[in-house]
Amino acid sequence: MDLYEYQAREIFQQYGIAVPDAETADTAREARAAAERLGGRVIVKAQVKTGGRGKAGGVKLAADPPAAELTARQILGMDIKGHQVHKVMLARPAAIDAEYYISYVLDRAAGHFLAIASAEGGMDIEEVAATRPQAVARIPVDPRAGVSETTAAEIAAAAGLPPATAPVLHRLWRALTDEDALLVEVNPLVRTTGGDILALDGKVTLDDNARFRQARWGDRAGAHDDPLEAAAAAKGLNYVRLDGEVGIIGNGAGLVMSTLDVVAGCGARPANFLDIGGGASAQVMADALATVLDDPGVRSVLVNVFGGITACDSVADGIVTALDTVRLTKPLVVRLDGNNAARGRAILDARAHPLVQQATTMDAAARRAAVLATDVTAV
Template identity: 50%
Template sequence: MDLLEYQGKQLFAKHGLEISDGRAVTTVEDAVAAANELGYPVVVKAQVLIGGRGKAGGVKLAANEAEATEHATNILGLDIKGHIVHTLWIEKASDIDTEYYASILLDRSAKKPLVMFSLEGGVEIEEVAEKTPELLIKRNVDPLVGLTKDEALSIVREAKTPADVEEGVADILVALYEVWIEEDATLAEVNPLIITPDRKAKALDAKVSLDESALFRHPENAKLRYTQGEDEQEAAARAKGITYVALDGDIGILGNGAGLVMSTLDVVAQAGGTPANFLDAGGGSDAQKITEATEVILSNPNVKAVLFNIFGGITRCDEVAKGLIEAFGQLKPTVPFVVRLDGTNDVAGRELLEQADLPNVTPAKTMLEAAQTVVALAKENS
């Protein structure tokens, strides 16, 4: 779950990172009031879950009330790479001497936390990694020990950080690691981490992603989910406990298990089709879950055909068949379905579908056959 900048900063402050004072607002009037309260100059910052805000005109410096009004008016409602701005962060402007980069994330190959630090901040870190990789320090951390102050100092010294700010930058790395661990984050990033003229280190920006699977341990963080402008199908799926990601195509996909669904997307693309979604019904899906998942898929008006690709292990194919039969009774879909059932109780599942004689349902024996069939049906239905 990605957080907006100001939400990430609030988590940073909770763990001792220094941030600039600011206010989150949703109207021009509140933006101006916040700016007046903070004192000028202030920065008016669009709050969207996408990078490149500054280049898109979503970050502006206001020296007075007139400029604060102008910038808030222009930024609210602004479309930044498909993300509409509904919230602004009005922040006291900071004096900047130098910009650094710092982040903590999970290194899946090493199965350890990874600290990344660079004196080249304020730009896309991918650009630094590609053009000047020697300037990006990477250090795995023993999760049983954590990031100690001594190790943090070793990292910032390896980057050739000026001696007079080593301590402050190291303290930020330790606090950032604390955010990553204690908030169950998958990413905690500061870009830029600034050094002020009086040589203090401060987090000027925040990018935080939280592990959704761990939100039960952080009910206060679960409330931070940003839902404005969220895809309707994804919101409906989450409410039903279904893993769903909207895509741009016209073929609805349902499978059980993330790996199987990903493979199904690839095979459909190989057959010349374009998936409309990723939907993992999960292991042990019963008839009710299958019915709800079908409803989510069909709520997308772009869907021209649907593919069920089930490999039964914990999931029973007869339960999937019952769910599809129930869905047809409730939803009365008009688009064609292709169903491949293999594994636990697959024979019983196929018998149930044959007996139900559902309209526009075509069985398939293999994944490739199912993909080729659903692509052909989608084209016929276009």
């Protein structure tokens, strides 16, 4: 479960990580009152569980309480990557001298955590990581050994961070382990002109498997802020919305994750993760297609199924029946492999839907779906 920034801030404070004075508001009038209490000049920040708020206009400086009220009115109700803003956080601005990036994240494949840190934090940290990977330190952390004060100092030195950031790295690790988190991130961690170290923004992802140990988040653990994710959950679908244009449906989490990677390698962005699991009945396929097609950002859909216990002809029957109940408005690329794949392809050929195409390999299907999503002339 992802936490909102203001909730991550609560955790940071609990573990002795300094943050600017801040308050939350659900209305523009509340934002004005909060700005008055905070001294007038504030940063107004949309509270949504997605990145890119600043570039989307969800983070703005307000010079005084009336401006804070007007800014909050503009931000509240905004749609940021499919997430509607229902709450804003108002924070006292900091005089920034330098920005850094620090995080701990679980590396499932390697079986340990990674400390990721850089002396170049801020909104463009992804670009820094992509264009100058040497500027980002990635240090494996054995969860049994953890991060001592000495280890924290070593991480800071490896990333070129000042020694004053080491206590934050140590406390952030304590927060990760005590709160059963999969990710804790501070971006940016700043040094102010007065020499203070402050966490200006934060992200925390908690492990849903540890809900029984984290009772204070229990009532919020099952909430879905994205309406498509909420609708999919109500239908029993394992759906996560992403920021892309190729809708993806597959059977099995591993296959779906691989499909996301292959689509990205073909120059397109996955629009979602949707795992239909072992069942591909007509109703499941109809629900899956309807969910993916409800995303206005989707420009093509890729169904990638490997037939095992559920045979490919049953999947094809489900797709054909679903096409009779769901209005297909975007091109659909289907790759069937495994048990009864030839029979499944024949069923789709016989249906001959003008927007349905087939491919025999995952690479070919991903390439075709990527082309259809990025080149309007290819449809």
